[in-house]
Amino acid sequence: QTGSANTNPSDSADDEYITNVSIGTPAQVLPLDFDTGSSDLWVFSSETPKSSASGHVTYSPSKSSTAKKLSGASWSITYGDHSSSSGDVYTDKVTVGGFSVSSQAVESATKVSTQFVQDTVISGLLGLGFDVGNTVKPRAQKTWFSNAANSLAQPLFTADLKHQQTGSYNFGFIDTTLAKGPIGYTPADGSEGYWGFTATGYSVGGAKLNRNSITGIADTGTTLLLLDDDVVNAYYNNVESAQYDDSQQGVVFDCSEDLPSFSFGVGGTTITIPGSLINLTPVSDGSSTCFGGLQSSADIGINIFGDVALKAALVVFDLGNERLGWAQK
Ligand SMILES: C[C@H](Cc1ccc(C(C)(C)C)cc1)[C@H](NN)c1nnnn1Cc1ccc2c(c1)OCO2
Numbered sequence: 001q002t003g004s005a006n007t008n009p010s011d012s013a014d015d016e017y018i019t020n021v022s023i024g025t026p027a028q029v030l031p032l033d034f035d036t037g038s039s040d041l042w043v044f045s046s047e048t049p050k051s052s053a054s055g056h057v058t059y060s061p062s063k064s065s066t067a068k069k070l071s072g073a074s075w076s077i078t079y080g081d082h083s084s085s086s087g088d089v090y091t092d093k094v095t096v097g098g099f100s101v102s103s104q105a106v107e108s109a110t111k112v113s114t115q116f117v118q119d120t121v122i123s124g125l126l127g128l129g130f131d132v133g134n135t136v137k138p139r140a141q142k143t144w145f146s147n148a149a150n151s152l153a154q155p156l157f158t159a160d161l162k163h164q165q166t167g168s169y170n171f172g173f174i175d176t177t178l179a180k181g182p183i184g185y186t187p188a189d190g191s192e193g194y195w196g197f198t199a200t201g202y203s204v205g206g207a208k209l210n211r212n213s214i215t216g217i218a219d220t221g222t223t224l225l226l227l228d229d230d231v232v233n234a235y236y237n238n239v240e241s242a243q244y245d246d247s248q249q250g251v252v253f254d255c256s257e258d259l260p261s262f263s264f265g266v267g268g269t270t271i272t273i274p275g276s277l278i279n280l281t282p283v284s285d286g287s288s289t290c291f292g293g294l295q296s297s298a299d300i301g302i303n304i305f306g307d308v309a310l311k312a313a314l315v316v317f318d319l320g321n322e323r324l325g326w327a328q329k
Contacts, residue, residue, distance in 0.1 A: 002153050003099030003171035007034065009164055010121045013281035014307055015223050017161055018122060019169060022095040023106055024064025030057050030123040034169055035221030036159070036317060037194045037304070039133035039143050040077050041094070042085055042107035043124035044116075052112050055120035059106065066102075067092045075107045075136045080300060083115035085124075089136055094144055096126070099171055101148050105134075105141030125221065128157070128317065133193020145171065145319070155320035159220050160329070161310045163277055179314040179327035184267025188317075188324045194219060195317055197266065197324045199305075204235050205260035209270060216303030218315055218324055224280075225262075225273070226297035226304040235262055235278075235294055248283055248291055255282055255290040262294060264309075266326045273312040280308070 007019040010033075018031045023043070030043055044053050046060040061067035067090050076086035087110040094104035109116075109124065116122075127133070127143050134140040149155040152172030160167045160178045168178075176183070189196035195218040201209040214227060232251070236242035241254040253259075259275030280293040293308035316325030 001099060001151055002173045003097035003148070005097030005169045007161065007167050007169055009162075010119075012164070013223075014161075014163055014311070016119075016122065017167065017220065017307065019096070019126070021126060023059050024061070024092045025066040026064075027095065028059050028064065030059055031121065032124050032126045033122045033221060034128055034159075035125045035219070036128040037217055037219035037221045038077065038079065038125060039127040039129035039131060039193050040075060040107055040135055041105065041124070041126045041144055042075065042077070042087065042109055044112065045087070045108040047087060048109045048112060052117045057123045059108065059123070061090045061092065061106075061108065064092055067106075068103075070105065070136075070141075072138065073105075073136055073141075077135045081115070083113045085109045085112045085116060087111065089141070096144060096148075097169065097171060099148055099152070101144055104144050104147055105136060107136065107141075128220065129194045130190035132190070148172075149319055156316055156318040159310055159315045159317065161220065161307055163311050174316055174325075176327075179329050181328035182269055183314070183316060183325040183327040184269030185316075185318070185321075185323045185325045186267040188322050190322065195324055200265040202231060202262065202264045204238055204262060206263070206272070209263060209265045214264065214303055216297075216305050218310065218317070219304050219306050220310060222304045222306030223308070224304070224306045225278075225294045225308040226300060226306065227294065228303065229296050229298050232294060232296050235260070236292070242292070245283070245289075250295045251292040252283055252289050253292065255279065255288050257290075267324075269326060269328070271309070271313050271326050271328055273309055277308055277311055
């Protein structure tokens with residue numbers, strides 16, 4: 001058995017990717033942000049304060065004949081960008097890309113932070129991290145993928161995110177036609193709850209890869225490529241107009257710049273992010289100053305290969321073999 005779901009950028013900056021998920025009976029379809037960097041499936045619901053839920057599609061367990069309250073269970077999550085949400089828990093049928101999990105923990109939000117209130121294009125997150133990262137108490141719950149894995153043809157999923165185009169999340173199979181190059185595999189470390197791995201080196205503008213390894217996570221739920229300062233500086237030293245902009249909290253440059261590519265080695269292959277993907281978006285509508293898709297991870301404490309990096313590749317999240325596969329596309 002397999003599943004295949006389309007995913008779409010939420011805006012012109014590819015800030016996040018939206019995937020429709022069916023919950024309950026009859027199906028309630030909610031647009032969710034699939035996040036390999038977290039492990040909770042939570043949604044705006046009939047229990048979310050009306051003022052906060054305004055403009056969002058919500059899940060009503062009372063309207064689902066298959067919904068069951070998980071009595072005594074609660075959840076609370078704070079993300080690295082300081083956004084947060086919390087609430088109680090139901091189990092219900094959850095279908096992604098045609099594949100159904102009959103009793104999935106659906107975490108209903110009774111509280112959501114302003115970042116979520118304001119982002120009306122999504123109704124919650126679907127965590128694709130490791131179960132150890134789930135926040136439900138007193139007993140942690142499994143992710144949708146973890147529940148699905150044993151019934152899927154193969155215990156893996158792939159992410160094929162694209163710039164301003166429809167991409168896909170495929171479950172249980174690898175569509176190698178989505179890739180241009182071979183898939184390089186490397187061990188994945190799930191101990192912290194996300195998909196950790198080590199890149200063996202990097203280069204700027206098509207130069208030969210160096211041997212400076214980069215340990216980080218493959219995170220579909222983060223927009224940017226967030227790396228150590230020495231790597232960020234090595235890149236932007238090649239960009240004439242690049243400068244750190246305090247108000248933007250990041251490196252900006254003239255939108256007219258012809259940005260160099262950024263490459264990293266992983267699993268014996270090389271992934272090259274074209275410079276065009278590193279020119280993320282004008283700092284405000286009509287501005288000729290653009291914000292960089294590569295930024296510093298210094299104040300996060302972990303390197304994050306977010307959507308800017310993932311857009312250049314077909315990425316295989318192989319739970320069965322605890323490994324990550326990367327292929328140029
Ligand atoms: C931030 C997302 C989780 C999220 C996604 C979307 C949203 C909005 C819908 C409201 C836009 C909020 C939150 C990320 N997911 N693994 C995450 N969750 N926990 N850590 N990270 C990675 C990190 C950590 C720190 C950072 C960061 C990134 O960007 C800036 O500083």
